[in-house]
Amino acid sequence: MLKTKFRFLLLLIFLLIPTPVFAMHIMEGFLPVKWVIFWDIVTIPFLLLGFAQLKKEAAAGPGAKLMLAFAGAFIFVLSALKMPSVTGSCSHPTGTGLAALLFGPFITTVLGFIVLIFQALLLAHGGITTLGANTFSMAVAGPLLAYGIYKGLTKAGVNKNISIFLAAMLGDLVTYIVTSVQLALAFPGNSFGLSVLKFMGIFALTQIPLAISEGILTVLTYNFLSRYEDAKIWVEKGEH
Amino acid sequence: MKTFTNIILIILVVALIAVPMFLVKGEFSGADDLASQVIEKQDPAYKPWFSPIWEPPSGEIESFLFALQAALGAGVVGFYLGYLKGKKEGKNVNRNLGLSNSFKEN
Numbered sequence: 312m313l314k315t316k317f318r319f320l321l322l323l324i325f326l327l328i329p330t331p332v333f334a335m336h337i338m339e340g341f342l343p344v345k346w347v348i349f350w351d352i353v354t355i356p357f358l359l360l361g362f363a364q365l366k367k368e369a370a371a372g373p374g375a376k377l378m379l380a381f382a383g384a385f386i387f388v389l390s391a392l393k394m395p396s397v398t399g400s401c402s403h404p405t406g407t408g409l410a411a412l413l414f415g416p417f418i419t420t421v422l423g424f425i426v427l428i429f430q431a432l433l434l435a436h437g438g439i440t441t442l443g444a445n446t447f448s449m450a451v452a453g454p455l456l457a458y459g460i461y462k463g464l465t466k467a468g469v470n471k472n473i474s475i476f477l478a479a480m481l482g483d484l485v486t487y488i489v490t491s492v493q494l495a496l497a498f499p500g501n502s503f504g505l506s507v508l509k510f511m512g513i514f515a516l517t518q519i520p521l522a523i524s525e526g527i528l529t530v531l532t533y534n535f536l537s538r539y540e541d542a543k544i545w546v547e548k549g550e551h
Numbered sequence: 552m553k554t555f556t557n558i559i560l561i562i563l564v565v566a567l568i569a570v571p572m573f574l575v576k577g578e579f580s581g582a583d584d585l586a587s588q589v590i591e592k593q594d595p596a597y598k599p600w601f602s603p604i605w606e607p608p609s610g611e612i613e614s615f616l617f618a619l620q621a622a623l624g625a626g627v628v629g630f631y632l633g634y635l636k637g638k639k640e641g642k643n644v645n646r647n648l649g650l651s652n653s654f655k656e657n
Contacts, residue, residue, distance in 0.1 A: 340599030341590060381631040387624030391617050394568050399577015434616050435603040494586070500593035509589055520567045527560050534557075539635040 335402055335514070336427065336445040337490060339438025346497045351443035357451045358424060361417040368418060378545055382410035383422040385532065389525065390426055390449075396517040404525035405486050408479030409532055411454035412461055413545040423450025448489035457482030472530050480526030487514040 342350070369376050389406030396402060410419040424446050430436040437445045457478040464474035491510035499506045536542040571577075590597060607613035 338587065338599070339603045340601035341587065343597070344600065377631055377634065380627050384624040384627030384631075388621050388628060389624075391621035391624065393617070395572045395575070395577075395579050397571045397575055399571070399575045399579060401579050429620065431603075432605065433607075434613060434620075435606040438601070438603060440601045494590070498590050498593035498597065506593060509593075510586070513586055513589065520571065524564045524567045527564050531557060531560055535632065536635070539639055541635055541638060 335405075335449070335487065335490065336430070336437030337441040337494065339431070339435070340440055341438075342441050342444055342493070342497050346493070347440050347443065350441075350447050350493065354420075354443045354447045354451060357417060357420045358446070361419070361421040361424075364415070365418050365421050368414060374541055374544070378413065378542065379418070379422075382413050382419075383425065385409050386422055386426050387429075389528070390430070394521055394524070396520050398517045400517050402487075402514070402517045402521055404521050404528075405449050405453055405483050406525065407450060407454045407486075408457040408475075408482040408525065409529045411457040411482065412475065412478065412529075412533065413536075416451070416454040416458045419454035420446065420450040423454070444493050445490075448493060449486045452489045453482040453486040456485045472534070475530045475533050476526040478526075479529035480522045483522040483525045484515070484518055487511075487518045490514060 365379070369379060386406035386409075389404045391403070393401045393403045405423070407419050407423050410422050424442075427437055427442060427445050427449065431438050431442060431445075460481055461474050461478035464477060465471060488511060491507055491514050494510045495503055495506035500509075533546065537546045572579075587599075607616055
C-alpha cells in the first residue's frame with residue numbers, strides 16, 4: 312500500500328515538473344544492441360505482413376494508390392509538426408490512427424516505417440539502430456490499438472465519431488507509453504516499474520493535449536472523406 | 552457532421568496548441584537531452600554505441616527539413632482532397648448537361 316502511494320507520488324512529481332521533452336522517437340544509439348535486435352525481430356513480421364497487404368491493396372487500382380498516398384501523407388504532416396504542450400515542452404502527434412482505420416493496422420506499419428526512415432536519415436530524429444523499436448511503438452502498437460478500439464466500440468454501438476476520436480487519440484498515446492516501456496526495459500535502473508514511470512513522466516503528460524488534437528483532426532478528416540463516393544470503399548471498410 | 556460542429560472542433564485544436572504556447576512558461580525545447588539524462592542516471596555506464604550517419608548542420612537546416620516534410624505531406628493531402636471534390640463536381644456537371652458520365656469507370 313505504502314509502495315503504491317509512494318509510486319503514485321513519484322508519478323505526480325514527474326508529471327508536474329515541467330521538463331523539456333525529446334520529441335518522440337528513441338535516439339540513435341540509445342538502445343543496447345540486444346534490445347535493437349529484439350525489437351527488429353518483433354517488428355519484422357508486422358512489416359512483412361504489411362508489405363504483402365500493401366501490394367494487394369495497391370493493385371486494386373489508381374484510386375487505391377491515391378488513397379494510400381493520402382494516408383501516408385497524413386502521417387508525414389502530423390509527425391512533422393512539433394507542437395507546444397501544457398508541460399512547457401514540445402512533442403508531435405503520429406497521424407497513424409487515420410491510416411489504421413482506412414487500411415487496417417499492418418499497411419499502416421509500412422507507412423509509418425517510411426516516415427521513420429525519412430526522419431532518421433535526414434533529420435537525425437530517431438535512428439537507424441532504433442528503427443525497429445520506433446516502428447514498433449509508432450507503427451505497430453499505435454495502429455493496432457487504434458484499429459482494435461474502433462472495431463470494438465463501433466460493434467458495441469458507440470457513436471461513430473466518438474469511436475474514431477478515441478481510437479486515434481489512444482493510438483497516439485499508447486505510442487508514447489510503449490516508447491517509455493521500451494526505454495525502461497533497456498534501462499531498468501533499480502526497479503523496472505519506477506523506470507517506466509520516469510520515462511512516462513517525460514512523455515505521457517506532454518502528449519495528452521496533442522493526442523486530443525490528433526483525435527479531433529482524425530474525426531474531421533474521416534468525415535470529410537466519407538462525403539465522397541471515391542473514398543467510400545475505404546471509409547466503409549472500417550465499418551464492417 | 553454539421554459545418555458548425557466542424558468549426559468548433561477546428562477552434563478547439565487551435566486552442567489546444569495556442570493556449571500552452573501563450574500561457575505556459577516553458578522552454579518548449581524538444582531537447583533529446585532530458586531522456587539521455589534519465590538514461591544516464593539509470594545506467595551511468597551506458598555509452599551510445601552509434602551516432603546518426605548524418606545530422607542537419609544547423610537548426611535552420613533542421614527546421615527547413617521539417618517544413619519540407621510537412622509541405623510534401625500537406626501537398627499530397629490537399630491534392631487528394633481536391634481530386635475527390637473536383638471529381639464529384641465534374642460528375643454533377645455532366646449529369647446536369649445530360650452527358651454520359653465519362654468519369655464513372657475510374
